[in-house]
Amino acid sequence: MLSNRGECMYGYIVVGSVTYALKGKNHLAKQGIYAQVAKTPKEYNKRGCSYSVMVYREDLQIAQKLLADIHIGIQDIVV
Amino acid sequence: MNQMVYFDNAATTFPKPGRVVDSVNEGILRFGGNPGRSGHRMSMRAAQKVYDVREKAALLFGTDVECVIFTNNCTSALNMAIKGLVAGQDRPHIVTSCLEHNSVIRPIYKLAITQGASYSVAQVFPGDDARTLASFRSCITPYTKLVVCTYASNVTGYGLPVSQIGQFCRSRGIPFVVDCAQAAGVLPCKIDELNADVLCIAGHKSLYGITGTGLMILRPGISPDTIMEGGTGSASIQLEQPQEAPDKFESGTLNTVGICSLGAGMDFIRQIGMRRIHEKECGLCRRLCDQLKHVDGVKLYSGWFDMGRNAPVVSFNIDGMASEEVTGILDRNGYALRGGR
Secondary structure, eight states: OBOTTSOBOEEEEEESOHHHHHHHHHHHHHTTOOEEEEEOOGGGOTTSSOEEEEEEGGGHHHHHHHHHHTTOOEEEEEO | OOOOEEOOTTTSOOSOOHHHHHHHHHHHHTSOSOTTTOOSHHHHHHHHHHHHHHHHHHHHHTSOGGGEEEESSHHHHHHHHHHHHHTTOSSOEEEEETTOOHHHHHHHHHHHHHSOOEEEEEOOOTTOHHHHHHHHHHHOOTTEEEEEEESBOTTTOOBOOHHHHHHHHHHHTOOEEEEOTTTBTTBOOOTTTTTOSEEEEESSSTTOOOSSOEEEEEOTTOOOOOSOOOOOSSSTTOSSOOOSTTGGGOOSOOOHHHHHHHHHHHHHHHHHOHHHHHHHHHHHHHHHHHHHTTSTTEEEOOOOOOTTTSOOOOOEEETTSOHHHHHHHHHHTTEEOOOOO
16 A cells, blocks of 8 residues: 555564464454464565565564564564 | 263264364355465465464463374374374384383384384383383383373373373473373363473364374473475475475465364363363263172273373173173164274
């Protein structure tokens, strides 16, 4: 989704598996952060197929910290 | 159709709860996409469903969600655990018990003939935990790399002192695998309470899932080697198998329909209450044993139905007859039982 200025509103936090992505999404939701799970777009995925937790760009920093708190390994951050 | 009285629940529970039957239908119709492979709505919905069932199992067995591995049955889980934990070890020594199913003893035997493994069989003394524990202790050598035993015998239902065996293993730094085929769903199986590193579970028995389902439950931090590699829907351009659970152990498309049934089965257990189920089943077993005791020629092999310890399994035979002969006659009279050795 694009903002009024044509920028992508979401950032992708690339994780190891769909299980970690769903675990991360649930954890973020409990902390009041809107998140979705999506297949990582091809241009961002360096290791082949992967899943990401998509969050609003302004939530990226806090989301990273929250995911690290529950030991979810982050493979990449794409904004 | 003639009425049948089904007594073969230790092999596979039947009939399944209505919600399990419905979940299979739902699994085909609603969660038909490939979980963890694609990104379209139906695939993501299937992935979410699989995750939800993983969470239920994590809660039931006391582990983290990613430490719940879906398998085809308990035998798959045991092979993965036993072979994976001693992989790459030079002439490992394994300790097991005298009450094991072939799903434990055959993988060990295979390791013995292919990997130079050796094994010792601890004796189980029904009603004497101290002696059983002493037997396990006496089997341990400096080369012991694994202890694996059943929670409760599939033949007699007798429960081993698994928590104490696990405690001993932990104190010696030896991985401990528990075969929970007969226990999961009727007896408490929290991985930490059992001091276990891996629990191997049948989905189609007391978890009420359909056949072709099972679980390998890992204690967080335990990561056996793989015995099978393949597509996982993650890190797909790497030749190396992903090293994070559950993907590490779940190569190939998951049995979504079976997983749906497992989820519904676990919901059923939560609703009724595991203790209540166990109480009822133990009561039925006691009643059956009390009646069988009065039948001439019947030899009973079971009789322990303590709450929270033994699995509700009744085993008997008739003097002078092969068990298959007895079950054959009973089958012709409308009773479904398991005969065999």
